[in-house]
Amino acid sequence: MxxxxxxxxxxxxxxxxxxxxxxxxxxxxxxxxxxxxxxxxxxxxxxxxxxxxxxxxxxxxxxxxxxxxxxxxxxxxxxxxxxxxxxxxxxxxxxxxxxxxxxxxxxxxxxxxxxxxxxxxxxxxxxxxxxxxxxxxxxxxxxxxxxxxxxxxxxxxxxxxxxxxxxxxxxxxxxxxxGKAMAGASFFDIKITGRGSHGARPHDAKDPIVIATSLSQSLQSIVSRNVDPMLPAVLSITKINAGSAYNVVPESCELGGTFRFFDDAVGALLDRRMREICAGAAAMYDCEIAIDIRNVFSVxxxxxxxxxxxxxxxxxxxxxxxxxxxxxxxxxxxxxxxxxxxxxxxxxxxxxxxxxxxxxxxxxxxxxxxxxxxxxxxxxxxxxxxx
The missing domain is CATH 3.40.630.10 (Zn peptidases)
Incomplete structure (x- = not known):
């Protein structure tokens, strides 16, 4: 040296x-x-x-x-x-x-x-x-x-x-x-607004935690079922926040995370599919789902x-x-x-x-x-x- x-x-x-x-x-x-x-x-x-x-x-x-x-x-x-x-x-x-x-x-x-x-x-x-x-x-x-x-x-x-x-x-x-050495990345925040209720009466609620767990699984499938397996990509849910008491179904739940890509077209695909899946989940569960996606790093x-x-x-x-x-x-x-x-x-x-x-x-x-x-x-x- x-x-x-x-x-x-x-x-x-x-x-x-x-x-x-x-x-x-x-x-x-x-x-x-x-x-x-x-x-x-x-x-x-x-x-x-x-x-x-x-x-x-x-x-x-x-x-x-x-x-x-x-x-x-x-x-x-x-x-x-x-x-x-x-x-x-x-x-x-x-x-x-x-x-x-x-x-x-x-x-x-x-x-x-x-x-x-x-x-x-x-x-x-x-x-x-x-x-x-x-x-x-x-x-x-x-x-x-x-x-x-x-x-x-x-x-x-x-x-x-x-x-x-x-x-x-x-x-x-x-x-x-x-050549390409580090991935491009976006951060995202998702807010699910359902309807809160007593924990003993879940039928009165539109449980945002149930919706969040289902939505999380659906989002995680984007890479495995929508992205060409020869093109590297990662989507990770890194935050789930909801609830304040043992006997309260909360009114809302928030998720956050990131997705990474080496091809801008893959980044655009991940962005589009996330928005489509959130819109579909909102219709399926009769709730409101707001998604904010921010590109923060280029490839x-x-x-x-x-x-x-x-x-x-x-x-x-x-x-x-x-x-x-x-x-x-x-x-x-x-x-x-x-x-x-x-x-x-x-x-x-x-x-x-x-x-x-x-x-x-x-x-x-x-x-x-x-x-x-x-x-x-x-x-x-x-x-x-x-x-």
């Missing part, structure tokens, strides 16, 4: 930054403290321009190389935490109840700061490096907010790159491959040339034997996909030690990953903007 020596020299400072961010997590569009720390750090590194408030709480840094005008290479990291409790007992665990960096975005932010610090001190490249610190990745549309705020119109960008930590890979392994598709560029940079940092290029698409989703729809680029996974997956309350990010990720991002810029 050949981590950039200058980045390795300040790895302990990166760890301090990451642990401070970890102790003060902020969820989507609330990253006021985080974005302030990012902006101050960029200014202290000597980044030429620092712009705040992009997509509400996003930050953009612009660094011009000394080699003259040229192309612009973007690097992106997400900043938000998850709305969940942390159960790690780390000395730097979350001090904000119900907020936890359980996906490692504190690490992503720190890696990009490390790359920015190194490039600001070694700007002998031709063109511009652009550092994009994005809010609200966890299903709240932060990438779309930045794009709607004219991110790529205000700051022209030729290519853009991003990464994610992976406790599934070993420390020092990097996975990157072209993430890596561009071939840019993916090869990231692969080559990864080989320089961790060695050929540690770069995994066999396609292994994930049903998880990532809103960097929307940036890749606007600008060509690539997204990869960087391995680290750990036994628990992301989004687990006991998830711990291995700080040894920080100089690796920072070196990878910096090397991508150096290779793509070589003078």
């Amino acid at each position: 050949t981590v950039i020596p200058q980045i390795a020299s300040f790895a302990s400072e990166l760890t301090e930054i990451r642990r401070d961010l970890h102790a003060h997590p902020e969820i989507g569009f609330e990253e006021v403290r985080t974005s302030g720390i990012v902006a101050d750090a960029l200014r202290s590194y000597g980044i030429d321009e620092v712009h705040t408030g992009i997509g509400r709480t996003g930050v953009v840094g612009i660094l011009r190389g000394t080699g003259g005008a040229g192309r612009t290479i973007g690097l992106r990291a997400d900043m938000d935490a998850l709305p969940m409790e942390e159960l790690t007992n780390l000395p730097y665990r979350s001090t904000n109840p119900g907020r936890f960096h359980g996906c490692g975005h504190d690490g992503h932010t720190t890696m990009l700061l490390g790359a920015a610090r190194y490039l600001a001190a070694n700007r002998d490249f031709k063109g511009t490096a652009m550092f994009v610190f994005q809010p609200a990745e966890e299903g709240l549309g932060g990438a779309r907010a930045m794009i709607a705020d004219k991110l790529f119109e205000r700051f022209a960008c030729d290519e853009i790159y991003g990464l994610h930590n992976s406790p599934v890979l070993d420390l020092g392994q990097i996975a990157v491959f072209p 993430l598709e890596n561009h071939p040339a840019e993916t090869e560029a990231m692969r080559q940079a990864a080989v320089e940092i961790v060695g050929e034997e540690n770069v995994l290029t066999d396609p292994s698409p994930m049903m998880g989703s990532e809103d960097f996909a929307d940036m890749l729809h606007a600008v060509p680029g690539s997204y990869c996974w960087v391995g680290h030690g750990g036994s628990l997956p992301v989004h687990n309350p006991g998830f711990v990010l291995d700080d040894e990953i920080l100089p690796i990720g920072a070196s990878l991002l910096a090397r991508v810029v150096e290779r793509r903007l070589s003078a």
Whole structure:
């Protein structure tokens, strides 16, 4: 492994930054403290321009190389935490109840700061490096907010790159491959309004719980009976909420969940069939069923040339034997996909030690990953903007 020596020299400072961010997590569009720390750090590194408030709480840094005008290479990291409790007992665990960096975005932010610090001190490249610190990745549309705020119109960008930590890979392994890499996703909420009654007189009710269980089974059959089995898809009911007492049939019941897809036509099919089944269930049970479906993630598709560029940079940092290029698409989703729809680029996974997956309350990010990720991002810029 050949981590950039200058980045390795300040790895302990990166760890301090990451642990401070970890102790003060902020969820989507609330990253006021985080974005302030990012902006101050960029200014202290000597980044030429620092712009705040992009997509509400996003930050953009612009660094011009000394080699003259040229192309612009973007690097992106997400900043938000998850709305969940942390159960790690780390000395730097979350001090904000119900907020936890359980996906490692504190690490992503720190890696990009490390790359920015190194490039600001070694700007002998031709063109511009652009550092994009994005809010609200966890299903709240932060990438779309930045794009709607004219991110790529205000700051022209030729290519853009991003990464994610992976406790599934070993420390020092990097996975990157072209094509469809992460699923598109929609979230949905369904409200069934029936008629409540005494629990001893169910015949007086239009029981929304019975309707909900039947509807849940019907919805789960969409993938197995409507989607081509050669096209991956997932539909999951993840929430059912109803009732307040043992002897009351409730008036309403609410369901929620997500569906995932790698083909937009499959996503449209899932959307349509859900609405049709809900309408049919409302007629069958003589009740009201309201459904709200929101597309929150596009399919993430890596561009071939840019993916090869990231692969080559990864080989320089961790060695050929540690770069995994066999396609292994994930049903998880990532809103960097929307940036890749606007600008060509690539997204990869960087391995680290750990036994628990992301989004687990006991998830711990291995700080040894920080100089690796920072070196990878910096090397991508150096290779793509070589003078």
